[in-house]
Amino acid sequence: MGKFLMVVTSSAREGRDADFNAWYDGTHLNEICALPGVTAGRRFDAIPVTPHPQPAPYLAIYEIEAEDPASVLAEMMRRSEAGEMSMSDAVDAENAKIWMYRQH
Template sequence: MPKGVMVIQTSPSDPSREDEFNEWYSNTHLPEVCEVPGIVAARRYRVLDDTDPARHSYLAIYELEADDLTATLKELRARTASGQIGLSDTLRLDPPPSIAIYELLE
């Protein structure tokens, strides 16, 4: 079965709401995303050098195992569009989160 990672870069909508953003992301969003078939694990990271305001300040890496790795992202987007995965107003959408899927090379 193919393996890979989905890398998502995000930021809080307002630096004064960073704690609220982290609470939502870690305790609500991450568990909802991890219910998507093909996502087997997740970890979050914070950038150490936050001097560039244009750069996203958080990174989530989701481990994937699926016959079609891109189907996982399609399902994530479908669940978000339907409201099954909720978004928070603490998530910065301009610029939007950056999302990429990488396939494991063996």
């Protein structure tokens, strides 16, 4: 069994930050944490303290324990396509990014 971090950057559609955050904190975070293999999830807001451009205003980090982390992503997609997970129209889906990291 491996340990992984799933790192997600995201943003809201223009003017929809309050709706986006209400949905993410009230619904989506719990839906992702309910996936098999996901053991914890946390969200963060970007703060501009370095000169580097920030990839997105919001970051979510999920801890995963699984044989194959791709299976977690596959289940997330399956549930999403089956309507078992919600999606908010406040999400700027085109700019959302997901990365997976393995713990050493």
